[in-house]
Amino acid sequence: MRVLVDADACPVKQEILRQCKARRIPVIMLIDTSHELHDGYSTVITVDKARDSVDLKLINLLSPADVVVTQDYGVAAMALGKGAMAIHQSGTLYTKENIDRLLFERHLGAKLRRAGKRAGNTPKRTREQDRAFERAFAALLDGVSEVRHAD
Template identity: 60%
Template sequence: MKILVDADACPVKEIIVRQAKSLGIPVTMLIDTSHVLDDGYSTVITVDKGRDSADIRLVNLIEPGDLVVTQDFGVAAMSLSRGAVALNQNGMVYGEDNMDRLLFERALGQKIRRAGGKAGKNRKRTKEDDESFARQLENMIRRTGKSEEQFNHGSDL
């Protein structure tokens, strides 16, 4: 298992690194050339600034059992189809039970914006959002059945 992060606009990078580092879980952050990132732990992959270039590269790195952190519903859907689990920055777990609705809402919002309207509001991030994300990240890591011992001794098998 590794954690892949759609990191361009991700507000929880520090939480991810802190938890992953404590368990020895590898983290790969994907950014485009308009961002700079060096947290001292993650592998950082920088891609061209083209539309969806980080998303496409991230999806191509996914292996079954990986954990993907993204706020992009399309990336989440592709992650699930490749056997990964996916989580958004507020702690919402993406799954079969909510993916169709989320993709429909995304398409509807795009249609409204193309027509010149506004779709949805962006609210300010709260401490509770960070706490919810941290709890859910810990739960998802635990559910994969990967403990610190397994990560540290996995290469000995």
């Protein structure tokens, strides 16, 4: 098992690193050339700055035993399609039961933006949101680890 992170705008990189280090789980952070990242633990892969370049590289590296951290519903859907697990930076686990609804909501938001409307403001991230992610991510890693060890 590895954790692959769509790291360009990920606000929970430190939480991911802390938990993966403690469990000795490899982490791959994917960024484009407009970002820099050096954390001393993860493997950082930098790709050209092009539309969806990080997303495509992440999906190409993905194996069914992996966990993906992304806020992109499309990336999450592809990860699920490859048999991997995916989690949002809020701590919401992407599942086959919720991904269709999330993709549809993304489609509606894009449609509103094209029509010149705004779907709403995103409030500033709170420490409680970080803690919610940490709890959900720990449960996911521990659950995945138990399943993998049971084989």
